[in-house]
Amino acid sequence: MTQNSLIAVVGAGSVGGYYGGRLAEHGHDVHFLLRSDYQAVRREGLQVRSCHGDFSFPPEKLRIYDDVRKMPKADLVLVTLKATSNDAYESLIRPLLKEDSAILTLQNGLGNERRLAELFGGRRVLGGMAFVCINRLKPGVIHHIDHGTIRLGEFDGGPSPRATRIAEMFNASKVKCEVLPDLRYGRWLKLVWNIPFNGLGAVMDCTTDQLIATEAGVRLVSELMAEVIATARAAGVQLPDGLVEKQIEQTLSMGAYKSSMQVDRETGRPMEIEAILGEPLRVAREAGVRTPRLEAVYAMARVLNGDDPPAA
Protein backbone atom coordinates (compact mmCIF):
# COMPACT_ATOMS: atom_id res chain seq x y z
CA MET A 1 0.00 0.00 0.00
CA THR A 2 1.14 3.54 -0.65
CA GLN A 3 -0.20 6.91 0.42
CA ASN A 4 -2.11 6.95 -2.90
CA SER A 5 -3.80 3.59 -2.40
CA LEU A 6 -7.58 3.59 -2.41
CA ILE A 7 -9.04 1.89 0.64
CA ALA A 8 -12.64 0.67 0.90
CA VAL A 9 -14.09 -0.09 4.33
CA VAL A 10 -16.98 -2.54 4.10
CA GLY A 11 -19.09 -2.49 7.26
CA ALA A 12 -18.36 0.73 9.09
CA GLY A 13 -19.48 -0.13 12.62
CA SER A 14 -17.15 0.58 15.49
CA VAL A 15 -14.16 -1.39 14.16
CA GLY A 16 -14.49 -0.19 10.58
CA GLY A 17 -15.19 3.36 11.64
CA TYR A 18 -12.24 3.48 13.99
CA TYR A 19 -9.54 1.89 11.86
CA GLY A 20 -10.78 3.43 8.61
CA GLY A 21 -11.05 6.73 10.42
CA ARG A 22 -7.45 6.56 11.63
CA LEU A 23 -6.24 5.92 8.08
CA ALA A 24 -8.32 8.84 6.76
CA GLU A 25 -7.01 11.05 9.58
CA HIS A 26 -3.51 10.29 8.36
CA GLY A 27 -4.19 11.29 4.79
CA HIS A 28 -5.27 8.03 3.18
CA ASP A 29 -8.01 7.90 0.58
CA VAL A 30 -10.66 5.96 2.51
CA HIS A 31 -14.15 5.18 1.21
CA PHE A 32 -16.73 3.85 3.66
CA LEU A 33 -19.66 1.60 2.76
CA LEU A 34 -22.38 2.03 5.40
CA ARG A 35 -25.74 0.42 5.73
CA SER A 36 -27.95 1.20 8.74
CA ASP A 37 -25.85 4.19 9.85
CA TYR A 38 -25.63 5.91 6.46
CA GLN A 39 -28.23 8.65 7.01
CA ALA A 40 -26.94 9.57 10.46
CA VAL A 41 -23.30 9.83 9.30
CA ARG A 42 -24.38 11.77 6.21
CA ARG A 43 -25.97 14.33 8.59
CA GLU A 44 -23.57 14.31 11.53
CA GLY A 45 -20.26 12.96 10.31
CA LEU A 46 -18.01 10.65 12.30
CA GLN A 47 -16.84 11.27 15.86
CA VAL A 48 -14.32 9.09 17.63
CA ARG A 49 -13.52 9.41 21.32
CA SER A 50 -10.32 7.46 21.68
CA CYS A 51 -7.88 6.62 24.43
CA HIS A 52 -5.22 7.28 21.77
CA GLY A 53 -6.60 10.75 20.97
CA ASP A 54 -10.01 11.92 19.73
CA PHE A 55 -10.71 12.75 16.10
CA SER A 56 -13.73 13.56 13.98
CA PHE A 57 -14.83 14.25 10.43
CA PRO A 58 -17.66 16.52 9.35
CA PRO A 59 -19.87 14.90 6.71
CA GLU A 60 -18.33 16.87 3.82
CA LYS A 61 -14.88 15.49 4.60
CA LEU A 62 -16.00 11.85 4.55
CA ARG A 63 -16.36 9.62 1.50
CA ILE A 64 -19.38 7.52 2.46
CA TYR A 65 -21.72 5.43 0.34
CA ASP A 66 -24.94 3.52 0.86
CA ASP A 67 -24.48 1.45 -2.30
CA VAL A 68 -21.31 -0.38 -3.24
CA ARG A 69 -22.02 0.17 -6.93
CA LYS A 70 -21.36 3.88 -6.48
CA MET A 71 -17.89 3.21 -5.06
CA PRO A 72 -14.55 3.25 -6.90
CA LYS A 73 -12.46 0.09 -7.22
CA ALA A 74 -10.13 -0.36 -4.26
CA ASP A 75 -6.50 -1.32 -3.76
CA LEU A 76 -7.37 -2.62 -0.30
CA VAL A 77 -10.79 -3.75 0.90
CA LEU A 78 -11.01 -3.68 4.69
CA VAL A 79 -13.81 -6.06 5.78
CA THR A 80 -15.29 -5.17 9.16
CA LEU A 81 -18.77 -6.64 8.76
CA LYS A 82 -20.23 -8.59 11.61
CA ALA A 83 -19.58 -12.24 10.75
CA THR A 84 -23.33 -12.87 10.80
CA SER A 85 -23.47 -10.87 7.54
CA ASN A 86 -20.98 -13.01 5.62
CA ASP A 87 -23.67 -14.07 3.18
CA ALA A 88 -23.29 -10.55 1.78
CA TYR A 89 -19.59 -10.97 0.85
CA GLU A 90 -20.33 -11.52 -2.82
CA SER A 91 -22.62 -8.54 -3.27
CA LEU A 92 -20.66 -6.13 -1.07
CA ILE A 93 -17.08 -6.95 -2.07
CA ARG A 94 -17.08 -8.12 -5.72
CA PRO A 95 -17.87 -4.65 -7.13
CA LEU A 96 -14.83 -3.19 -5.38
CA LEU A 97 -12.27 -5.55 -6.86
CA LYS A 98 -9.79 -4.93 -9.64
CA GLU A 99 -6.96 -7.17 -10.79
CA ASP A 100 -4.65 -6.65 -7.82
CA SER A 101 -7.01 -5.64 -5.02
CA ALA A 102 -6.20 -7.09 -1.63
CA ILE A 103 -8.86 -7.99 0.91
CA LEU A 104 -8.14 -7.79 4.65
CA THR A 105 -10.81 -9.10 7.02
CA LEU A 106 -10.69 -7.96 10.62
CA GLN A 107 -13.76 -10.00 11.56
CA ASN A 108 -14.13 -12.30 14.55
CA GLY A 109 -13.77 -16.04 14.52
CA LEU A 110 -12.83 -18.73 12.09
CA GLY A 111 -13.68 -19.28 8.45
CA ASN A 112 -13.88 -15.69 7.20
CA GLU A 113 -10.63 -15.81 5.20
CA ARG A 114 -11.45 -19.23 3.79
CA ARG A 115 -14.83 -18.04 2.58
CA LEU A 116 -13.35 -14.89 1.04
CA ALA A 117 -10.71 -17.04 -0.65
CA GLU A 118 -13.34 -19.36 -2.09
CA LEU A 119 -15.19 -16.40 -3.55
CA PHE A 120 -12.37 -14.12 -4.66
CA GLY A 121 -9.20 -16.25 -4.74
CA GLY A 122 -6.83 -16.97 -1.87
CA ARG A 123 -4.02 -14.78 -3.21
CA ARG A 124 -6.09 -11.64 -2.49
CA VAL A 125 -6.88 -12.49 1.09
CA LEU A 126 -5.33 -11.43 4.38
CA GLY A 127 -6.78 -11.84 7.83
CA GLY A 128 -6.24 -9.87 10.96
CA MET A 129 -7.36 -9.68 14.53
CA ALA A 130 -8.18 -6.41 16.20
CA PHE A 131 -7.38 -6.56 19.90
CA VAL A 132 -9.48 -3.62 20.90
CA CYS A 133 -12.14 -2.52 23.39
CA ILE A 134 -14.49 -0.39 21.38
CA ASN A 135 -18.17 0.54 21.37
CA ARG A 136 -20.44 2.27 18.94
CA LEU A 137 -22.36 4.68 21.16
CA LYS A 138 -24.76 5.62 18.39
CA PRO A 139 -24.54 5.89 14.60
CA GLY A 140 -21.36 7.79 13.77
CA VAL A 141 -20.20 8.04 17.38
CA ILE A 142 -17.51 5.59 18.45
CA HIS A 143 -15.89 5.14 21.82
CA HIS A 144 -12.45 3.54 21.68
CA ILE A 145 -11.84 2.46 25.27
CA ASP A 146 -8.60 0.52 25.32
CA HIS A 147 -5.95 -1.37 23.37
CA GLY A 148 -6.13 -1.38 19.57
CA THR A 149 -3.32 -3.55 18.18
CA ILE A 150 -3.95 -5.36 14.90
CA ARG A 151 -2.16 -8.62 14.16
CA LEU A 152 -2.48 -9.65 10.52
CA GLY A 153 -1.16 -12.19 8.09
CA GLU A 154 -1.59 -13.72 4.66
CA PHE A 155 -4.28 -16.38 4.24
CA ASP A 156 -1.93 -18.32 1.93
CA GLY A 157 1.48 -18.75 3.47
CA GLY A 158 3.71 -16.67 5.69
CA PRO A 159 4.86 -13.04 5.83
CA SER A 160 4.74 -11.09 2.58
CA PRO A 161 5.87 -7.66 1.38
CA ARG A 162 2.20 -6.77 1.02
CA ALA A 163 1.42 -7.66 4.64
CA THR A 164 4.41 -5.62 5.74
CA ARG A 165 3.25 -2.60 3.70
CA ILE A 166 -0.24 -2.76 5.20
CA ALA A 167 1.25 -3.01 8.70
CA GLU A 168 3.48 0.01 7.99
CA MET A 169 0.45 1.96 6.84
CA PHE A 170 -1.37 1.26 10.11
CA ASN A 171 1.71 1.93 12.22
CA ALA A 172 2.08 5.32 10.53
CA SER A 173 -1.58 6.06 11.39
CA LYS A 174 -1.56 5.64 15.19
CA VAL A 175 -2.57 1.97 14.96
CA LYS A 176 -0.07 -0.54 16.28
CA CYS A 177 0.10 -3.40 13.80
CA GLU A 178 2.18 -6.58 13.68
CA VAL A 179 2.60 -9.14 10.90
CA LEU A 180 1.96 -12.69 12.03
CA PRO A 181 4.27 -15.42 10.74
CA ASP A 182 1.24 -17.77 10.80
CA LEU A 183 -2.29 -16.36 10.66
CA ARG A 184 -3.88 -19.66 11.67
CA TYR A 185 -1.80 -19.74 14.83
CA GLY A 186 -3.13 -16.30 15.74
CA ARG A 187 -6.72 -17.23 14.96
CA TRP A 188 -6.63 -20.38 17.10
CA LEU A 189 -4.84 -18.59 19.90
CA LYS A 190 -7.65 -16.04 20.02
CA LEU A 191 -10.31 -18.77 19.85
CA VAL A 192 -8.92 -20.34 23.01
CA TRP A 193 -10.18 -17.23 24.79
CA ASN A 194 -13.17 -16.42 22.61
CA ILE A 195 -14.87 -19.80 22.72
CA PRO A 196 -15.26 -20.06 26.49
CA PHE A 197 -15.73 -16.40 27.30
CA ASN A 198 -17.96 -15.47 24.37
CA GLY A 199 -19.70 -18.84 24.26
CA LEU A 200 -20.38 -19.40 27.95
CA GLY A 201 -20.80 -15.68 28.52
CA ALA A 202 -23.64 -15.61 26.02
CA VAL A 203 -25.42 -18.87 26.82
CA MET A 204 -25.16 -18.38 30.59
CA ASP A 205 -25.49 -14.57 30.48
CA CYS A 206 -22.38 -14.20 32.63
CA THR A 207 -19.52 -11.70 32.61
CA THR A 208 -15.96 -13.00 32.37
CA ASP A 209 -15.35 -12.60 36.11
CA GLN A 210 -18.52 -14.51 37.01
CA LEU A 211 -17.42 -17.41 34.82
CA ILE A 212 -14.15 -17.89 36.68
CA ALA A 213 -15.17 -16.85 40.20
CA THR A 214 -15.42 -20.46 41.42
CA GLU A 215 -13.39 -23.62 41.05
CA ALA A 216 -16.29 -25.08 39.10
CA GLY A 217 -16.07 -22.17 36.69
CA VAL A 218 -12.31 -22.34 36.22
CA ARG A 219 -12.72 -26.07 35.55
CA LEU A 220 -15.45 -25.54 32.97
CA VAL A 221 -13.56 -22.77 31.16
CA SER A 222 -10.38 -24.86 31.24
CA GLU A 223 -12.16 -27.86 29.76
CA LEU A 224 -13.45 -25.75 26.88
CA MET A 225 -10.01 -24.26 26.30
CA ALA A 226 -8.49 -27.75 26.27
CA GLU A 227 -11.00 -28.81 23.61
CA VAL A 228 -10.03 -25.81 21.45
CA ILE A 229 -6.31 -26.51 21.91
CA ALA A 230 -6.83 -30.16 20.94
CA THR A 231 -8.77 -29.08 17.86
CA ALA A 232 -6.07 -26.61 16.88
CA ARG A 233 -3.46 -29.35 17.22
CA ALA A 234 -5.51 -31.65 14.99
CA ALA A 235 -5.64 -28.79 12.48
CA GLY A 236 -1.83 -28.54 12.56
CA VAL A 237 -1.51 -25.59 14.95
CA GLN A 238 0.53 -26.32 18.05
CA LEU A 239 -0.34 -23.82 20.77
CA PRO A 240 2.08 -23.24 23.66
CA ASP A 241 2.06 -25.16 26.94
CA GLY A 242 0.57 -23.40 29.94
CA LEU A 243 -1.82 -21.41 27.76
CA VAL A 244 -4.96 -22.27 29.72
CA GLU A 245 -3.54 -21.11 33.05
CA LYS A 246 -2.09 -17.97 31.48
CA GLN A 247 -5.34 -16.94 29.79
CA ILE A 248 -7.39 -17.54 32.94
CA GLU A 249 -4.91 -15.52 34.97
CA GLN A 250 -5.04 -12.62 32.50
CA THR A 251 -8.83 -12.75 32.44
CA LEU A 252 -8.99 -12.65 36.24
CA SER A 253 -7.02 -9.42 36.10
CA MET A 254 -9.51 -7.84 33.66
CA GLY A 255 -12.39 -7.62 36.15
CA ALA A 256 -15.99 -7.76 34.96
CA TYR A 257 -16.11 -7.77 31.18
CA LYS A 258 -19.06 -8.50 28.90
CA SER A 259 -18.02 -10.37 25.79
CA SER A 260 -19.44 -9.21 22.48
CA MET A 261 -21.69 -12.26 22.25
CA GLN A 262 -23.12 -11.58 25.71
CA VAL A 263 -23.77 -7.96 24.72
CA ASP A 264 -25.45 -9.17 21.51
CA ARG A 265 -27.66 -11.51 23.51
CA GLU A 266 -28.67 -8.76 25.92
CA THR A 267 -29.43 -6.28 23.17
CA GLY A 268 -31.25 -8.85 21.05
CA ARG A 269 -28.80 -8.66 18.15
CA PRO A 270 -27.57 -11.70 16.21
CA MET A 271 -24.60 -13.38 17.85
CA GLU A 272 -21.52 -14.42 15.82
CA ILE A 273 -22.19 -18.05 16.62
CA GLU A 274 -20.96 -19.67 13.43
CA ALA A 275 -17.67 -17.76 13.24
CA ILE A 276 -16.79 -18.16 16.92
CA LEU A 277 -18.33 -21.57 17.75
CA GLY A 278 -19.68 -23.34 14.67
CA GLU A 279 -16.61 -23.19 12.41
CA PRO A 280 -14.17 -24.44 15.08
CA LEU A 281 -16.68 -27.18 15.93
CA ARG A 282 -16.80 -28.29 12.29
CA VAL A 283 -12.99 -28.47 12.27
CA ALA A 284 -13.12 -30.64 15.42
CA ARG A 285 -15.73 -32.96 13.95
CA GLU A 286 -13.85 -33.37 10.69
CA ALA A 287 -10.66 -34.15 12.58
CA GLY A 288 -12.46 -36.55 14.91
CA VAL A 289 -11.65 -34.52 18.03
CA ARG A 290 -14.21 -34.99 20.83
CA THR A 291 -15.46 -31.60 22.01
CA PRO A 292 -18.55 -32.28 24.13
CA ARG A 293 -18.42 -28.93 25.93
CA LEU A 294 -18.17 -26.99 22.68
CA GLU A 295 -20.98 -29.10 21.20
CA ALA A 296 -23.22 -28.16 24.12
CA VAL A 297 -22.37 -24.46 24.10
CA TYR A 298 -22.94 -24.30 20.35
CA ALA A 299 -26.31 -26.06 20.66
CA MET A 300 -27.41 -23.66 23.40
CA ALA A 301 -26.20 -20.59 21.53
CA ARG A 302 -28.24 -21.64 18.50
CA VAL A 303 -31.35 -21.85 20.68
CA LEU A 304 -30.77 -18.33 21.95
CA ASN A 305 -30.13 -16.94 18.49
CA GLY A 306 -33.59 -18.07 17.53
CA ASP A 307 -33.09 -17.88 13.78
CA ASP A 308 -32.08 -21.53 13.45
CA PRO A 309 -29.82 -21.54 10.43
CA PRO A 310 -28.70 -24.93 9.10
CA ALA A 311 -26.91 -26.78 11.90
CA ALA A 312 -23.21 -27.57 11.90
Added chain:
Amino acid sequence: MTQNSLIAVVGAGSVGGYYGGRLAEHGHDVHFLLRSDYQAVRREGLQVRSCHGDFSFPPEKLRIYDDVRKMPKADLVLVTLKATSNDAYESLIRPLLKEDSAILTLQNGLGNERRLAELFGGRRVLGGMAFVCINRLKPGVIHHIDHGTIRLGEFDGGPSPRATRIAEMFNASKVKCEVLPDLRYGRWLKLVWNIPFNGLGAVMDCTTDQLIATEAGVRLVSELMAEVIATARAAGVQLPDGLVEKQIEQTLSMGAYKSSMQVDRETGRPMEIEAILGEPLRVAREAGVRTPRLEAVYAMARVLNGDDPPAA
Protein backbone atom coordinates in the same frame (compact mmCIF):
# COMPACT_ATOMS: atom_id res chain seq x y z
CA MET B 1 -52.32 -43.63 59.02
CA THR B 2 -55.47 -42.97 61.01
CA GLN B 3 -57.25 -39.79 62.04
CA ASN B 4 -55.24 -39.98 65.28
CA SER B 5 -51.86 -40.22 63.63
CA LEU B 6 -49.38 -37.51 64.49
CA ILE B 7 -47.90 -35.87 61.44
CA ALA B 8 -44.72 -33.77 61.45
CA VAL B 9 -44.02 -31.48 58.49
CA VAL B 10 -40.31 -30.75 58.16
CA GLY B 11 -39.71 -27.71 55.98
CA ALA B 12 -42.91 -25.74 55.80
CA GLY B 13 -42.39 -23.69 52.67
CA SER B 14 -45.10 -23.64 50.03
CA VAL B 15 -45.32 -27.42 49.55
CA GLY B 16 -45.14 -28.28 53.24
CA GLY B 17 -47.48 -25.48 54.20
CA TYR B 18 -50.04 -26.42 51.57
CA TYR B 19 -50.17 -30.20 52.01
CA GLY B 20 -49.72 -30.06 55.79
CA GLY B 21 -52.34 -27.33 55.91
CA ARG B 22 -54.83 -29.45 53.97
CA LEU B 23 -54.35 -32.32 56.42
CA ALA B 24 -54.79 -29.98 59.39
CA GLU B 25 -57.87 -28.45 57.75
CA HIS B 26 -59.35 -31.95 57.63
CA GLY B 27 -58.81 -32.65 61.33
CA HIS B 28 -55.36 -34.27 61.35
CA ASP B 29 -52.88 -33.61 64.11
CA VAL B 30 -50.20 -31.76 62.15
CA HIS B 31 -47.04 -30.25 63.66
CA PHE B 32 -44.96 -27.90 61.54
CA LEU B 33 -41.22 -27.36 61.88
CA LEU B 34 -40.35 -23.94 60.45
CA ARG B 35 -37.08 -22.18 60.16
CA SER B 36 -36.88 -18.76 58.48
CA ASP B 37 -40.66 -18.24 58.49
CA TYR B 38 -41.26 -19.13 62.14
CA GLN B 39 -41.65 -15.61 63.57
CA ALA B 40 -43.95 -14.43 60.78
CA VAL B 41 -46.25 -17.47 61.06
CA ARG B 42 -46.22 -17.18 64.85
CA ARG B 43 -47.58 -13.63 64.43
CA GLU B 44 -49.84 -13.98 61.37
CA GLY B 45 -50.75 -17.63 61.04
CA LEU B 46 -51.03 -19.46 57.73
CA GLN B 47 -53.07 -18.30 54.74
CA VAL B 48 -53.55 -20.36 51.62
CA ARG B 49 -55.15 -19.03 48.46
CA SER B 50 -55.93 -22.16 46.52
CA CYS B 51 -57.56 -23.04 43.22
CA HIS B 52 -59.15 -25.88 45.20
CA GLY B 53 -60.56 -23.52 47.86
CA ASP B 54 -58.89 -21.06 50.24
CA PHE B 55 -58.19 -21.86 53.86
CA SER B 56 -56.30 -20.27 56.72
CA PHE B 57 -55.25 -20.81 60.31
CA PRO B 58 -54.79 -18.14 62.95
CA PRO B 59 -51.54 -18.62 64.90
CA GLU B 60 -53.30 -20.10 67.95
CA LYS B 61 -54.75 -22.92 65.84
CA LEU B 62 -51.40 -23.98 64.41
CA ARG B 63 -48.85 -26.27 66.02
CA ILE B 64 -45.59 -24.71 64.90
CA TYR B 65 -42.06 -25.08 66.23
CA ASP B 66 -38.70 -23.48 65.60
CA ASP B 67 -36.79 -26.35 67.20
CA VAL B 68 -37.31 -30.01 66.40
CA ARG B 69 -36.40 -30.98 69.96
CA LYS B 70 -39.62 -29.36 71.21
CA MET B 71 -41.75 -31.53 68.90
CA PRO B 72 -43.54 -34.80 69.73
CA LYS B 73 -42.56 -38.03 68.03
CA ALA B 74 -44.45 -38.55 64.77
CA ASP B 75 -46.23 -41.41 63.07
CA LEU B 76 -45.54 -39.79 59.71
CA VAL B 77 -42.76 -37.34 58.92
CA LEU B 78 -43.53 -35.34 55.78
CA VAL B 79 -40.24 -34.01 54.35
CA THR B 80 -40.70 -30.89 52.24
CA LEU B 81 -37.28 -29.32 52.66
CA LYS B 82 -35.55 -27.91 49.65
CA ALA B 83 -33.17 -30.63 48.50
CA THR B 84 -30.27 -28.23 48.99
CA SER B 85 -30.86 -28.66 52.76
CA ASN B 86 -30.51 -32.45 52.79
CA ASP B 87 -27.43 -32.21 54.97
CA ALA B 88 -29.87 -31.35 57.76
CA TYR B 89 -31.79 -34.67 57.51
CA GLU B 90 -30.07 -36.16 60.53
CA SER B 91 -30.61 -33.20 62.85
CA LEU B 92 -34.14 -32.35 61.69
CA ILE B 93 -35.66 -35.83 61.34
CA ARG B 94 -33.96 -38.15 63.86
CA PRO B 95 -35.61 -36.51 66.91
CA LEU B 96 -39.07 -37.12 65.41
CA LEU B 97 -38.70 -40.86 64.98
CA LYS B 98 -40.12 -43.67 67.09
CA GLU B 99 -40.08 -47.38 66.36
CA ASP B 100 -42.67 -47.39 63.58
CA SER B 101 -42.51 -43.83 62.20
CA ALA B 102 -42.79 -43.54 58.43
CA ILE B 103 -40.97 -40.86 56.44
CA LEU B 104 -42.47 -39.50 53.21
CA THR B 105 -40.31 -37.13 51.18
CA LEU B 106 -42.04 -34.92 48.63
CA GLN B 107 -38.78 -33.30 47.56
CA ASN B 108 -37.57 -32.79 44.02
CA GLY B 109 -35.13 -34.95 42.18
CA LEU B 110 -33.24 -38.14 42.74
CA GLY B 111 -31.46 -39.55 45.76
CA ASN B 112 -33.60 -38.16 48.59
CA GLU B 113 -35.19 -41.53 49.48
CA ARG B 114 -31.87 -43.34 49.25
CA ARG B 115 -30.23 -40.86 51.58
CA LEU B 116 -33.11 -41.07 54.05
CA ALA B 117 -32.91 -44.86 53.87
CA GLU B 118 -29.17 -44.81 54.59
CA LEU B 119 -29.76 -42.67 57.66
CA PHE B 120 -32.98 -44.10 59.04
CA GLY B 121 -33.51 -47.48 57.39
CA GLY B 122 -35.22 -48.19 54.08
CA ARG B 123 -38.33 -49.75 55.62
CA ARG B 124 -39.38 -46.34 56.97
CA VAL B 125 -39.08 -44.47 53.71
CA LEU B 126 -41.63 -43.52 51.08
CA GLY B 127 -41.18 -41.03 48.27
CA GLY B 128 -43.67 -38.93 46.45
CA MET B 129 -43.90 -36.33 43.75
CA ALA B 130 -46.12 -33.29 44.08
CA PHE B 131 -47.38 -32.20 40.69
CA VAL B 132 -48.35 -28.72 41.71
CA CYS B 133 -47.96 -25.08 40.70
CA ILE B 134 -47.49 -23.26 43.96
CA ASN B 135 -45.75 -20.13 45.24
CA ARG B 136 -44.95 -18.78 48.65
CA LEU B 137 -45.94 -15.12 48.34
CA LYS B 138 -44.39 -14.23 51.69
CA PRO B 139 -43.85 -16.07 54.98
CA GLY B 140 -47.12 -17.79 55.87
CA VAL B 141 -48.90 -16.80 52.67
CA ILE B 142 -49.13 -19.46 49.98
CA HIS B 143 -50.64 -19.25 46.52
CA HIS B 144 -51.71 -22.61 45.10
CA ILE B 145 -52.18 -21.88 41.41
CA ASP B 146 -52.93 -25.17 39.73
CA HIS B 147 -52.85 -28.97 39.89
CA GLY B 148 -51.85 -30.64 43.16
CA THR B 149 -51.80 -34.41 42.67
CA ILE B 150 -49.32 -36.42 44.72
CA ARG B 151 -48.00 -39.73 43.40
CA LEU B 152 -46.19 -41.73 46.06
CA GLY B 153 -44.68 -45.13 46.63
CA GLU B 154 -42.49 -47.20 48.90
CA PHE B 155 -38.71 -46.81 48.59
CA ASP B 156 -38.33 -50.59 49.11
CA GLY B 157 -40.64 -52.56 46.84
CA GLY B 158 -44.09 -52.05 45.43
CA PRO B 159 -47.46 -50.94 46.79
CA SER B 160 -48.04 -51.43 50.50
CA PRO B 161 -50.97 -51.09 52.90
CA ARG B 162 -49.13 -48.16 54.45
CA ALA B 163 -48.80 -46.33 51.13
CA THR B 164 -52.49 -46.93 50.51
CA ARG B 165 -53.44 -45.54 53.93
CA ILE B 166 -51.38 -42.39 53.35
CA ALA B 167 -52.97 -41.92 49.94
CA GLU B 168 -56.44 -42.35 51.48
CA MET B 169 -55.60 -39.72 54.08
CA PHE B 170 -54.65 -37.22 51.37
CA ASN B 171 -57.64 -38.10 49.20
CA ALA B 172 -59.93 -37.46 52.17
CA SER B 173 -58.27 -34.05 52.63
CA LYS B 174 -58.86 -32.48 49.18
CA VAL B 175 -55.50 -33.71 47.86
CA LYS B 176 -55.66 -36.14 44.98
CA CYS B 177 -53.13 -38.88 45.69
CA GLU B 178 -52.18 -42.05 43.82
CA VAL B 179 -49.99 -44.96 44.86
CA LEU B 180 -47.25 -45.76 42.34
CA PRO B 181 -46.51 -49.41 41.63
CA ASP B 182 -42.86 -48.37 41.12
CA LEU B 183 -41.53 -45.20 42.69
CA ARG B 184 -38.34 -45.24 40.61
CA TYR B 185 -40.38 -45.27 37.41
CA GLY B 186 -42.19 -42.15 38.60
CA ARG B 187 -38.98 -40.41 39.62
CA TRP B 188 -37.27 -41.06 36.28
CA LEU B 189 -40.37 -40.09 34.34
CA LYS B 190 -40.38 -36.73 36.09
CA LEU B 191 -36.63 -36.29 35.55
CA VAL B 192 -37.15 -36.57 31.79
CA TRP B 193 -38.95 -33.24 32.03
CA ASN B 194 -37.06 -31.72 34.95
CA ILE B 195 -33.55 -32.15 33.64
CA PRO B 196 -33.96 -30.22 30.40
CA PHE B 197 -36.47 -27.63 31.56
CA ASN B 198 -35.01 -26.95 35.01
CA GLY B 199 -31.43 -27.48 33.87
CA LEU B 200 -31.41 -25.52 30.63
CA GLY B 201 -33.94 -23.05 32.02
CA ALA B 202 -31.56 -22.16 34.83
CA VAL B 203 -28.23 -22.16 32.99
CA MET B 204 -29.60 -20.31 29.95
CA ASP B 205 -32.09 -18.18 31.94
CA CYS B 206 -34.89 -19.20 29.59
CA THR B 207 -38.57 -20.00 30.15
CA THR B 208 -39.92 -23.33 28.91
CA ASP B 209 -41.46 -21.80 25.80
CA GLN B 210 -38.20 -20.05 24.85
CA LEU B 211 -36.35 -23.34 25.06
CA ILE B 212 -38.58 -25.05 22.52
CA ALA B 213 -39.46 -22.11 20.26
CA THR B 214 -36.98 -23.19 17.57
CA GLU B 215 -35.96 -26.43 15.90
CA ALA B 216 -32.56 -26.02 17.53
CA GLY B 217 -34.25 -25.85 20.92
CA VAL B 218 -36.48 -28.86 20.36
CA ARG B 219 -33.39 -30.77 19.25
CA LEU B 220 -31.38 -29.78 22.31
CA VAL B 221 -34.21 -30.59 24.74
CA SER B 222 -34.82 -33.90 22.96
CA GLU B 223 -31.14 -34.84 23.19
CA LEU B 224 -31.15 -34.22 26.94
CA MET B 225 -34.36 -36.22 27.37
CA ALA B 226 -32.85 -39.08 25.38
CA GLU B 227 -29.83 -39.09 27.70
CA VAL B 228 -32.13 -39.30 30.74
CA ILE B 229 -34.17 -42.11 29.18
CA ALA B 230 -30.99 -44.05 28.39
CA THR B 231 -29.78 -43.57 31.95
CA ALA B 232 -33.12 -44.72 33.36
CA ARG B 233 -32.93 -47.83 31.17
CA ALA B 234 -29.43 -48.58 32.43
CA ALA B 235 -30.82 -48.22 35.96
CA GLY B 236 -33.51 -50.77 35.15
CA VAL B 237 -36.39 -48.38 34.46
CA GLN B 238 -37.91 -48.75 31.01
CA LEU B 239 -39.76 -45.56 30.09
CA PRO B 240 -42.42 -45.62 27.37
CA ASP B 241 -41.81 -45.02 23.67
CA GLY B 242 -42.78 -41.64 22.31
CA LEU B 243 -42.12 -39.95 25.65
CA VAL B 244 -39.89 -37.20 24.27
CA GLU B 245 -42.42 -36.04 21.69
CA LYS B 246 -45.26 -36.23 24.18
CA GLN B 247 -43.48 -34.19 26.84
CA ILE B 248 -42.42 -31.52 24.35
CA GLU B 249 -45.98 -31.30 23.02
CA GLN B 250 -47.40 -30.92 26.53
CA THR B 251 -44.80 -28.29 27.37
CA LEU B 252 -45.64 -26.31 24.23
CA SER B 253 -49.24 -26.17 25.44
CA MET B 254 -48.16 -24.75 28.84
CA GLY B 255 -47.01 -21.40 27.48
CA ALA B 256 -44.26 -19.42 29.23
CA TYR B 257 -43.31 -21.14 32.48
CA LYS B 258 -40.32 -20.48 34.72
CA SER B 259 -38.96 -23.64 36.23
CA SER B 260 -38.10 -23.63 39.93
CA MET B 261 -34.39 -23.66 39.18
CA GLN B 262 -34.72 -20.64 36.88
CA VAL B 263 -36.66 -18.80 39.60
CA ASP B 264 -33.97 -19.75 42.14
CA ARG B 265 -31.29 -18.39 39.81
CA GLU B 266 -33.14 -15.12 39.30
CA THR B 267 -33.80 -14.63 43.01
CA GLY B 268 -30.28 -15.63 44.00
CA ARG B 269 -31.36 -18.68 46.00
CA PRO B 270 -29.54 -22.02 45.91
CA MET B 271 -30.65 -24.24 43.02
CA GLU B 272 -31.47 -27.94 43.56
CA ILE B 273 -28.61 -28.92 41.30
CA GLU B 274 -27.52 -32.13 42.96
CA ALA B 275 -31.02 -33.62 43.30
CA ILE B 276 -32.14 -32.71 39.78
CA LEU B 277 -28.88 -32.94 37.80
CA GLY B 278 -26.01 -34.31 39.90
CA GLU B 279 -27.62 -37.53 41.16
CA PRO B 280 -28.94 -38.64 37.76
CA LEU B 281 -25.51 -37.83 36.30
CA ARG B 282 -23.81 -40.04 38.89
CA VAL B 283 -26.17 -42.87 37.94
CA ALA B 284 -25.25 -42.40 34.28
CA ARG B 285 -21.54 -42.38 35.01
CA GLU B 286 -21.73 -45.50 37.16
CA ALA B 287 -23.70 -47.29 34.46
CA GLY B 288 -21.32 -46.11 31.73
CA VAL B 289 -24.03 -44.17 29.87
CA ARG B 290 -22.64 -41.25 27.84
CA THR B 291 -24.53 -38.06 28.74
CA PRO B 292 -22.48 -35.17 27.32
CA ARG B 293 -25.40 -32.72 27.35
CA LEU B 294 -26.20 -33.46 30.98
CA GLU B 295 -22.51 -33.21 31.87
CA ALA B 296 -22.38 -29.73 30.35
CA VAL B 297 -25.60 -28.49 31.93
CA TYR B 298 -24.48 -29.78 35.33
CA ALA B 299 -21.07 -28.10 35.00
CA MET B 300 -22.70 -24.79 34.05
CA ALA B 301 -25.28 -24.99 36.84
CA ARG B 302 -22.51 -25.50 39.37
CA VAL B 303 -20.79 -22.35 38.13
CA LEU B 304 -23.99 -20.35 38.60
CA ASN B 305 -24.62 -21.77 42.05
CA GLY B 306 -21.32 -20.35 43.13
CA ASP B 307 -20.97 -22.41 46.28
CA ASP B 308 -18.91 -25.12 44.59
CA PRO B 309 -19.67 -28.20 46.65
CA PRO B 310 -17.63 -31.34 45.90
CA ALA B 311 -18.13 -32.21 42.22
CA ALA B 312 -20.03 -35.26 41.03
